[in-house]
Amino acid sequence: MSQEMTGSEIVLRALVDQGVDTVFGYPGGAVLPIYDALHVQNSIRHILVRQEGGAVHAAEGYARSTGKVGVVLVTSGPGATNAVTGLTDALMDSVPVVCLTGQVPTHLIGNDAFQEADTTGITRPCTKHNYLVKDIDGLAQTVHEAFYVARSGRPGPVVIDLPKDILQGKGSYAPPSVNGHRSYKPKRKGDIDRIEEAAAAMAQAERPLFYCGGGVINAGPKASHLLTELVKLTGFPCTLTLMGLGALPASSKQFLGMVGMHGTYESNLAMHHCDLMINIGARFDDRVTGKLDEFAPHSKKIHVDIDPSSINKNVRADIPIVGDAAHVIEDLTKVWKARQYRADRKKLDAWWAQIDEWRGRDCLKYKPSDTLIKPQYALERLRELTRGRDDVFVTTEVGQHQMWAAQFLPFEKPNHWMTSGGLGTMGYGLPAAMGVQVAHPDALVIDVAGEASVLMNIQEMSTVAQYRLPVKIFILNNEYMGMVRQWQELLHGGRYSESYMDSLPDFVKLAESFGAVGLRAEKPEDVDGVIEEMIAVDKAVIADILVDKAENCFPMIPSGAAHHKMLLGPEDQADNPVSEEGMVLV
Amino acid sequence: MTERHVIAVLVDNEPGVLARVIGLFSGRGYNIESLTVSEVDAEAGLSRINVVTIGTPMIIEQIKNQLDRLVPVHSVRDLTEEGPHVETELALLKVAGQGDKRVEALRIADIFGAKVDDTTLESFIFRLDGQTEKIDRFIGLMKPLGLIEVARTGAVAISRGKEGI
Numbered sequence A: 001m002s003q004e005m006t007g008s009e010i011v012l013r014a015l016v017d018q019g020v021d022t023v024f025g026y027p028g029g030a031v032l033p034i035y036d037a038l039h040v041q042n043s044i045r046h047i048l049v050r051q052e053g054g055a056v057h058a059a060e061g062y063a064r065s066t067g068k069v070g071v072v073l074v075t076s077g078p079g080a081t082n083a084v085t086g087l088t089d090a091l092m093d094s095v096p097v098v099c100l101t102g103q104v105p106t107h108l109i110g111n112d113a114f115q116e117a118d119t120t121g122i123t124r125p126c127t128k129h130n131y132l133v134k135d136i137d138g139l140a141q142t143v144h145e146a147f148y149v150a151r152s153g154r155p156g157p158v159v160i161d162l163p164k165d166i167l168q169g170k171g172s173y174a175p176p177s178v179n180g181h182r183s184y185k186p187k188r189k190g191d192i193d194r195i196e197e198a199a200a201a202m203a204q205a206e207r208p209l210f211y212c213g214g215g216v217i218n219a220g221p222k223a224s225h226l227l228t229e230l231v232k233l234t235g236f237p238c239t240l241t242l243m244g245l246g247a248l249p250a251s252s253k254q255f256l257g258m259v260g261m262h263g264t265y266e267s268n269l270a271m272h273h274c275d276l277m278i279n280i281g282a283r284f285d286d287r288v289t290g291k292l293d294e295f296a297p298h299s300k301k302i303h304v305d306i307d308p309s310s311i312n313k314n315v316r317a318d319i320p321i322v323g324d325a326a327h328v329i330e331d332l333t334k335v336w337k338a339r340q341y342r343a344d345r346k347k348l349d350a351w352w353a354q355i356d357e358w359r360g361r362d363c364l365k366y367k368p369s370d371t372l373i374k375p376q377y378a379l380e381r382l383r384e385l386t387r388g389r390d391d392v393f394v395t396t397e398v399g400q401h402q403m404w405a406a407q408f409l410p411f412e413k414p415n416h417w418m419t420s421g422g423l424g425t426m427g428y429g430l431p432a433a434m435g436v437q438v439a440h441p442d443a444l445v446i447d448v449a450g451e452a453s454v455l456m457n458i459q460e461m462s463t464v465a466q467y468r469l470p471v472k473i474f475i476l477n478n479e480y481m482g483m484v485r486q487w488q489e490l491l492h493g494g495r496y497s498e499s500y501m502d503s504l505p506d507f508v509k510l511a512e513s514f515g516a517v518g519l520r521a522e523k524p525e526d527v528d529g530v531i532e533e534m535i536a537v538d539k540a541v542i543a544d545i546l547v548d549k550a551e552n553c554f555p556m557i558p559s560g561a562a563h564h565k566m567l568l569g570p571e572d573q574a575d576n577p578v579s580e581e582g583m584v585l586v
Numbered sequence B: 001m002t003e004r005h006v007i008a009v010l011v012d013n014e015p016g017v018l019a020r021v022i023g024l025f026s027g028r029g030y031n032i033e034s035l036t037v038s039e040v041d042a043e044a045g046l047s048r049i050n051v052v053t054i055g056t057p058m059i060i061e062q063i064k065n066q067l068d069r070l071v072p073v074h075s076v077r078d079l080t081e082e083g084p085h086v087e088t089e090l091a092l093l094k095v096a097g098q099g100d101k102r103v104e105a106l107r108i109a110d111i112f113g114a115k116v117d118d119t120t121l122e123s124f125i126f127r128l129d130g131q132t133e134k135i136d137r138f139i140g141l142m143k144p145l146g147l148i149e150v151a152r153t154g155a156v157a158i159s160r161g162k163e164g165i
């Protein structure tokens, strides 16, 4: 039964048993044995990226759009260090990734050997867990355990550092064991007494609000479905974080839009004035809470999270519930129904009347233009020209375009929106789109990009070409690091220090040089044609949309301000200088 | 308002586990007043880390939750919160001197119940165990009497009663 295999074969066999069909990677000396073993098998597809950082973001895109664990394979030293940004990104956004790194042979570890880096040391703070395999006997079990850790509880990245002698040595394979982990056993079911308490509080609330986040997405599509039911059942309003978009269909009348720094007026005011906040799978991030001591001052807070360390970290919870979002929402719904709770119609109607008044401000409206392409207009057209399709996946880079995409594109389902929220990694969107496209070959995958961000991983166009991935890179090109420029305008007297993007490439020619299609829109009337063609061609496209360079992203809650101190447009900005306290925040 | 808490952490005895715990404290800016670690169950491969830390109640709660989510951690117990416990620390002190100072050092050591572990004609090594404050006081008194060197273990603690960790 336990026939001898090489370490590399054991690794690949374990991957197959873990259901892996795709690996994103880049070879090098220390992992050549694995590449050799890959060469003679057909179960796993290897996607050769052009920089290891791209491999991790691709694996993130793959993971977030499928709910499976994304897998990365890189060499020792520079291969591993290049992966660090992606690992940190996956940690911040709770994305399940397993990253296999090569390592120098065990007897050379610690000798400053060629391409040696202390990978487990470097990645300890930026992974959920990591392993250095020193004995081939434990190899298969370590790989299985890594997958278990990456996907259970609060998901995250796991590194397995593999010395070359282990990969070349001989040992026996062990299938995944059915026994649980000896120490890591996250709690999935929420405490039922707390859930009863939460349901009772919901029945008594006058101004309730669901505030849901990435944890609902992490809990699988069922959780989003259950949330949608519960929101309907209660009649309560619901807001979502950047990471939670898609957990409730954007078309739901009860959806108030995104919350937080660039969230809608109605969401943020509802957060400020609610008397009961039902947080499910969101972590009270500073982009959402703004000034902590003025955050939702009148509210009782229910907080559902699978990770106890998210609870009472930034904001005190009155009713903390540790558990998986899907389980807890299901139990909450059962209790709500069994006790025949219903909201006080009169009070809830009054709350909705107030919310509708806030909605009436139409906070996302912008000044249209006949001559300049407003970035919001470009996204509205993208929205309209893809309406009704249910196979649209959107990734983004980081900056203004990311916020506009969050505001203007509607997400009806979970797992169709991938963005770098916690780390805010420029260069995420293109490789992430690659990963999504690999997982969904026939889908329409769009990277809403900024011209500055997309250059950070532009080498991946070569990967896109090699695997004929028809990703669409939709650049809102303002020739500025727009988000930086906006902050400089707000906080630094309009001194645009180093935020202008000089010497940009000709994106059309750049696309062509990679065998992709390049398109450009210069005037508002070009936009529809470019989008239609971008969708129609069965090839990768870079659409260079030359947008208004001066446009700023509103609404905005300046750093250090409370929710009700939101800026709705350029006029507000002039009247409300940012406090000194706010200046030091990011 | 900060509090001092003694926390006991049972972990897998594996390479890197101490680095994970220490990295957690430094990375998140938590205080470590003292930290000790040693294997306590060779058969099960378990070590116990005793940490003394200082923080607001919210930070203390974070520390415990953050420790608990480390993969090799089996259990985290806040002995201070859980109630009565026995806490002790061991210190070795080297005191050098002659004449009156030497006599006085020996006299105070005797009062504190410190043991003389080694002596030369010009120096003593004292061994003292007990509460951290008691050791602090002893060290304070030895300073003017020729204190040369101190080695301390940091606090270890265990809860009272028949229940285990």
Ligand SMILES: Cc1cc2nc3c(=O)[nH]c(=O)nc-3n(C[C@H](O)[C@H](O)[C@H](O)COP(=O)(O)OP(=O)(O)OC[C@H]3O[C@@H](n4cnc5c(N)ncnc54)[C@H](O)[C@@H]3O)c2cc1C
Pocket (backbone or CB within 6 Å): A092, A093, A094, A153, A154, A155, A212, A213, A214, A215, A216, A218, A219, A220, A240, A241, A242, A243, A244, A258, A259, A260, A261, A262, A263, A280, A281, A282, A283, A284, A285, A287, A288, A304, A305, A306, A307, A310, A323, A324, A325, A326, A398, A399, A402, A403, A420, A421, A422, A423, A424, A425, A483
């Ligand atoms: C330029 C920029 C601007 C931004 N502006 C905004 C903004 O205006 N608004 C905004 O919302 N964000 C904004 N962000 C993103 C922000 O930084 C955070 O990433 C985001 O708010 C966090 O989302 P979240 O609270 O849903 O938590 P996530 O980071 O998605 O964390 C998920 C939480 O759910 C828990 N969880 C995981 N799995 C489960 C499960 N199965 N069951 C239950 N719980 C689970 C986790 O433990 C964690 O606490 C911005 C980012 C950038 C780069």
Ligand SMILES: Cc1ncc(C[n+]2csc(CCOP(=O)(O)OP(=O)(O)O)c2C)c(N)n1
Pocket (backbone or CB within 6 Å): A397, A398, A399, A400, A401, A402, A424, A425, A426, A449, A450, A451, A452, A453, A454, A476, A478, A480, A481, A482, A483, A484
């Ligand atoms: C790797 C990295 N470096 C720096 C930043 C800081 N930063 C945030 S947004 C931004 C500008 C992004 O410019 P662009 O991609 O053109 O997007 P725009 O804001 O113009 O839409 C910068 C530099 C970052 N988020 N990530």
Ligand SMILES: [Mg+2]
Pocket (backbone or CB within 6 Å): A399, A450, A451, A452, A476, A477, A478, A479, A480, A481, A482
């Ligand atoms: Mg730009």
